[in-house]
Amino acid sequence: MKKRVLISDIAKALGISVTTVSFILNDKAKEKRISDALTKRVLDYVNKVGYKPNQLAKSLRTGQTKILGLLVEDIANPFFSNVAKHIERRAYETGYHIIYCSMDNDEHKAKELIQLFMDRQVDGFIITPSEGLEDTIANIKQNNIPLVLFDRFVPSVETNYVVSDNRRGSYDATKHLLEGGNKRIGLISLYSNQTQMRDRLDGYMEAMDEFRVQSFIKKLNLDTSEGESQEQIREFVVDNKLDAVLFATNYLAVDGLKALKEHKTTLPKMVAFDEHTLFKLHDPSITVVSQDIEQLTRELIHTLIAEITGKLKEVRQLTIPCQLIIRESSTSS
Amino acid sequence: MKKRVLISDIAKALGISVTTVSFILNDKAKEKRISDALTKRVLDYVNKVGYKPNQLAKSLRTGQTKILGLLVEDIANPFFSNVAKHIERRAYETGYHIIYCSMDNDEHKAKELIQLFMDRQVDGFIITPSEGLEDTIANIKQNNIPLVLFDRFVPSVETNYVVSDNRRGSYDATKHLLEGGNKRIGLISLYSNQTQMRDRLDGYMEAMDEFRVQSFIKKLNLDTSEGESQEQIREFVVDNKLDAVLFATNYLAVDGLKALKEHKTTLPKMVAFDEHTLFKLHDPSITVVSQDIEQLTRELIHTLIAEITGKLKEVRQLTIPCQLIIRESSTSS
């Protein structure tokens, strides 16, 4: 186990000062008028001994960690794990790394983790805010830590955010079902004040009202067990004799499919939010409102890096269109 | 934006030395014989002003970052995202955090990332080693950085690892298909020297040989496009008139399902490796060799933390049993 080379070792070996080496390594040779000859000599030596600066010391001094904190609802949800993959790749290309966690809709854990990440001096936050986090989000803002909310936002605090056009996506999906001749169309959603849920409800309502049709809405608790939620979904669909159902999240749709599969109920027409491998391959394949993960993550990282580097002059609030991908579940008889 | 409180601010405010405050904050008050009265006074004050030590300074001094580096093949693969979720939760409970990345079977990226994480002084590594990483893994070992390999290992380097019993899982699955009366059973795998792939092949072979039956093996390139691999899978199944297929990974099975679905081929009997929401809900539901993520991640974190804290006296190499979950795809006619 060979000892780590320090910047002072390099300075000593070449008979020059630590300052000079530091300038050269941080691309300030020109600016600080270090001669080309010396610059080359240092660079060659650094290369030869394979010197890598201690990032902790560097971060301590500069205040920049080049680490971003990612807090998502659930990293095992394919939507979020896909997002995580894209974010990580884009961050890597920009020289940043990602430290992450799942918040599991646990307010206490979420708060603790945000505090822990702040103590670790992350350069910025990407957060899908769960309920009860208004104060914490406001606190991040007050501390001037770059932040972009994602998937949903907190109306009471003015922050950057990048979300999908959930209202429009939901409206399009509902309208699609209505135009298919379905009369009794239900929405299965969650007891949640989060903006994406509210918007999905709004879009559904708008389309239903436009067609002057009665709405059927079922909300589940966030902490409902899988079995329980399946039972409730089945009841809701059967009791109301629904022709079609719009599921407000991918896992609700998965629960719905399980429920309907197990009980041999004839499948109503359906549309789900978010893409999922299952939805493409299911028989019948499932129509979905698909969020544009490419664009969402591109804007997300772009906005965050812009704020970190001070290039962002004003709050950036983006709404990205969704795409309705029509498959068998909403069309075939 | 209020200024950060430093340990020196506390010392000054209370008229005592920084050393004393540090001892108290690091639970060394008793050991260093700081009086109870003073200890309480400091703790109360720290609490009042909400002091949080700068983790960078702390890490720089102690050499401990409390950060683990997680390098997986692909965080968007549901198997790995599930693993990531469990690992993160267990790490959090132990006071550690996770910095992650996907290696995407890119040897160059993998090496660069491992180096970057080493420069960031992660306390330990969790790696699913892709090919060509032998030297890098050996290097981590040489530098005495705690390390646990996962899902597969590198035979040429003696390291800790936690993997599933792939040979046995594959053997059981194949035997199950053989006992179901299937004669022509194919294995669809990858051109890969990784241990998990080799073991899955071995298990298949062992069962086939035991029954004195001809084997059919198709290997795909890692970088085969989705369309191309679907075509190859279809050809392999059709040309060989296979009764049943064992897929060596979940995404191969997904590709297989897509291929067979699109070409309206009658589905052969099949078993897939790894669990997937799709497999439970597909019609017919898919029999799988399921890895025990709970136990795998528990042992993983336990081993890594043990090595970090110096409690691990010798290399720890664990093989966790898989479970064959029999569903419709391998049984119903």
Place this chain on the structure above:
DNA sequence: GCAATCTACTAAATATATTTAGCAAAAAAA
């Protein structure tokens, strides 16, 4: 009564970089 031990702390060194302020020599301007 004096040495030895214990109590309750603290000054200074350390971890490893970056950055500010400044100096001596050389070159240019007056």
Place this chain on the structure above:
DNA sequence: TTTTTTTGCTAAATATATTTAGTAGATTGC
């Protein structure tokens, strides 16, 4: 020639903790 500017580099301060070695005074031992 003297003054000013530029060139090329460096000493010391800084970022914020932890840890080692030690000290002054109180207590104990003989």
